[in-house]
Structure formats: C-alpha cells, structure tokens
Amino acid sequence: MQLDKLREYLSSVFGADVEVRYFGELGKRGIKPAKPRAKLKGFGYGVPYEIRFVVRRELKSVILETMRPGGFGHEHFSDRAGILLWQHSAFSRLPRHVKAVDVGAFTKDEGMKSLGDCEEFFVITQRVKGRPYFLDLDGVMERRQLAKQDRERCLVLSKYLVEIHSVKGDDAGLYIRRIRDLVGHGECIMGLCDSYPGGLEYISDNGLCKIERSCVDWRWRLKRKTHRVKQVHGDYHPWNILFRRGTGFSVIDRSRGEWGEAADDVSAMTINYLFYSLRTYGELRGPFEELFNLFWENYLNETGDQEILEVIQPFYAWRGLVVASPIWYPNLSLDVRVKLLNFVRNVLETERFSLGEINSYIKS
Numbered sequence: 001m002q003l004d005k006l007r008e009y010l011s012s013v014f015g016a017d018v019e020v021r022y023f024g025e026l027g028k029r030g031i032k033p034a035k036p037r038a039k040l041k042g043f044g045y046g047v048p049y050e051i052r053f054v055v056r057r058e059l060k061s062v063i064l065e066t067m068r069p070g071g072f073g074h075e076h077f078s079d080r081a082g083i084l085l086w087q088h089s090a091f092s093r094l095p096r097h098v099k100a101v102d103v104g105a106f107t108k109d110e111g112m113k114s115l116g117d118c119e120e121f122f123v124i125t126q127r128v129k130g131r132p133y134f135l136d137l138d139g140v141m142e143r144r145q146l147a148k149q150d151r152e153r154c155l156v157l158s159k160y161l162v163e164i165h166s167v168k169g170d171d172a173g174l175y176i177r178r179i180r181d182l183v184g185h186g187e188c189i190m191g192l193c194d195s196y197p198g199g200l201e202y203i204s205d206n207g208l209c210k211i212e213r214s215c216v217d218w219r220w221r222l223k224r225k226t227h228r229v230k231q232v233h234g235d236y237h238p239w240n241i242l243f244r245r246g247t248g249f250s251v252i253d254r255s256r257g258e259w260g261e262a263a264d265d266v267s268a269m270t271i272n273y274l275f276y277s278l279r280t281y282g283e284l285r286g287p288f289e290e291l292f293n294l295f296w297e298n299y300l301n302e303t304g305d306q307e308i309l310e311v312i313q314p315f316y317a318w319r320g321l322v323v324a325s326p327i328w329y330p331n332l333s334l335d336v337r338v339k340l341l342n343f344v345r346n347v348l349e350t351e352r353f354s355l356g357e358i359n360s361y362i363k364s
Contacts, residue, residue, distance in 0.1 A: 130242025
C-alpha cells in the first residue's frame with residue numbers, strides 16, 4: 001500500500017487533509033510475552049492493520065481489514081465484497097458493536113476508493129444484437145419439424161460447450177464450492193424448493209424434502225471428483241443465448257463463478273429440449289428428441305466425457321425444479337409439471353443417466 005494513496009483516501013473519507021502517523025499490522029508492535037505460547041487460532045479470514053493519523057488537529061486510530069480468498073464461501077471477489085459491504089452496513093446498527101467508518105476498494109492503480117455511501121451496485125455491459133434462442137424453440141414447437149438451421153444451431157451450441165469445457169481449472173476448492181452451491185445456494189436446489197408454495201397438488205413439502213435429501217447424498221458422491229473442474233458458463237439456457245444470422249451467437253448472464261462442473265451447462269440447455277417436447281407431445285419425441293440427441297451425441301463424441309453421465313443427475317434435478325416451478329413458469333399444465341417432477345425424482349435414483357430412457361424417467 002502506498003502512503004500517498006492511503007493519505008488521499010483518508011482525506012476523502014474525513015473531508016479534510018490527513019497526516020498519517022503510523023500504519024502496521026495490528027498487534028505486531030508492543031511488549032512480547034515472557035514465555036512463548038502455542039498459537040490458539042490457526043486460521044483467520046484476513047489480517048487487520050492499524051492506521052494512526054491526524055485530521056483537524058485530532059489524533060485518530062482506525063483498523064483496516066481485508067478478506068483473503070479461499071474456502072468458506074470466499075472464493076470469488078463478489079463473495080468477499082458482499083461480506084465487507086454487509087459489515088459496513090450492519091456493524092454500526094448493533095448496540096455496543098465497534099462502529100464501521102467506511103468500506104472501500106483497492107483500485108488497479110494501487111489506490112483506494114470509498115464505497116461507503118453506496119446503496120446498491122450495478123453492472124453495465126455491451127449491447128449485442130440477436131434474438132434469444134428460445135424463439136427458435138417456439139418456432140419448432142409451432143411447426144413441429146426442424147429446419148436445417150435448427151440442427152446447425154443446436155450443433156454449434158454443443159460445440160461451444162466442448163470448447164469452453166476444454167479449459168481445465170487447477171483449484172479443487174472451486175469444484176467443491178460449485179457442488180455445495182448446487183445443493184445449498186439460494187438460486188439452486190434448496191432455494192428452488194423454498195420457492196414452491198405449500199398446498200400444491202403435484203408436489204408436497206415432504207416430496208421436496210426427499211428431493212433435497214437425495215441431492216445431499218449426490219453432493220457427497222460428487223465433491224471428490226475435483227479432477228472435473230472446468231471453465232463453465234453457469235446458466236447456459238435458451239434465454240441467455242442471442243443468435244444473429246446463421247449460426248453466429250453471443251452468450252449473456254454468466255453465473256455463479258468461472259469454474260465448475262460441465263454437467264451444469266449441458267443440463268441447463270438439454271432440459272429445455274425435454275421441456276418444450278413435454279409441452280408439445282407429452283413426452284420426448286419428434287424434433288425435440290432429435291435436438292436432444294444431436295446435442296448430446298456431439299458433446300460426448302468430441303469430449304469423450306462418459307463420466308458426465310454419472311454426475312449430471314443433481315444438475316438435471318435442479319433444472320427440472322426450475323422449469324416445473326409455479327414461480328418461474330406459472331402457466332404450465334398439471335401433466336407437464338407432474339412429468340417434470342417425476343423426471344427429477346427418477347434421475348436422482350439413477351446411477352448412470354441413460355440418454356435412451358428419458359421417457360421412462362418422466363413416468364411416476
């Protein structure tokens with residue numbers, strides 16, 4: 001940390017010129033204990049630093065803390081930012097708690113930026129032209145047949161996953177995190193189960209509880225397969241793919257981290273071929289069965305990843321809970337919801353997912 005950058009930052013926070021008198025790791029200076037003591041606490045989330053400075057002729061002392069990357073849900077920059085932002089907003093509201101002075105960020109030029117007056121954050125992205133891929137599937141549903149472009153686009157979407165999944169990660173902890181988030185994250189299995197209201201005729205609270213229990217079992221099967229950590233999109237479904245003319249496309253809204261399990265992306269796309277087919281035919285057949293098989297066959301042939309058929313089950317369960325959801329899809333027929341939830345339960349009971357048994361999975 002550069003002293004002049006620190007001085008500029010503190011001056012902006014306190015609204016007056018600051019003179020920094022001391023900066024150092026908390027507790028490093030002072031009288032040493034007479035006898036060596038065993039280190040009681042072996043791990044901490046960050047190192048606190050003391051800063052002493054003069055502002056408006058008054059000597060002040062504050063503590064600066066950061067948070068280290070690593071496990072415990074702190075792997076991503078956004079995880080650490082979220083915790084520190086929360087601390088700034090919450091510390092001062094609790095009686096007798098030490099008060100928060102500010103929350104800030106280190107910048108690329110090694111400066112410091114105050115974020116203490118922020119209420120919410122936003123992101124700005126480029127605008128790209130294109131039509132969402134789900135409109136293609138709407139067209140197939142209406143025509144009940146495939147055009148040449150439908151096959152070509154399905155194939156390039158499969159090839160795209162082959163490409164990004166070829167990049168392997170080197171942090172086993174991120175794979176374990178991804179599998180844990182699959183089960184426990186608010187956007188994933190437990191969050192989806194919580195979003196289902198009570199009193200539904202097609203799924204009970206006890207039925208959702210059984211799904212959760214089965215997914216916890218799957219978490220323990222998958223968490224040691226850290227050799228599978230790969231670059232992923234994380235929300236690879238037809239609403240997040242924008243096609244231009246022909247087979248040119250862009251993807252949007254990457255989610256929940258850069259590294260994870262390939263089955264996440266494959267399930268997110270292929271569940272939609274089943275979803276559309278159930279709404280059209282009541283089972284997987286016709287043009288949607290062709291798209292389902294085309295996507296899968298290309299992916300397996302080009303990656304050689306047969307193991308994916310032994311790990312995709314909880315990812316299909318999650319995506320099945322999404323498309324069966326009365327919150328996300330309020331206008332589905334009872335028959336479609338029942339078959340989707342049958343699919344969720346049955347794939348979780350399957351040791352190896354079979355591409356030829358889809359229609360048996362939708363039966364009770």
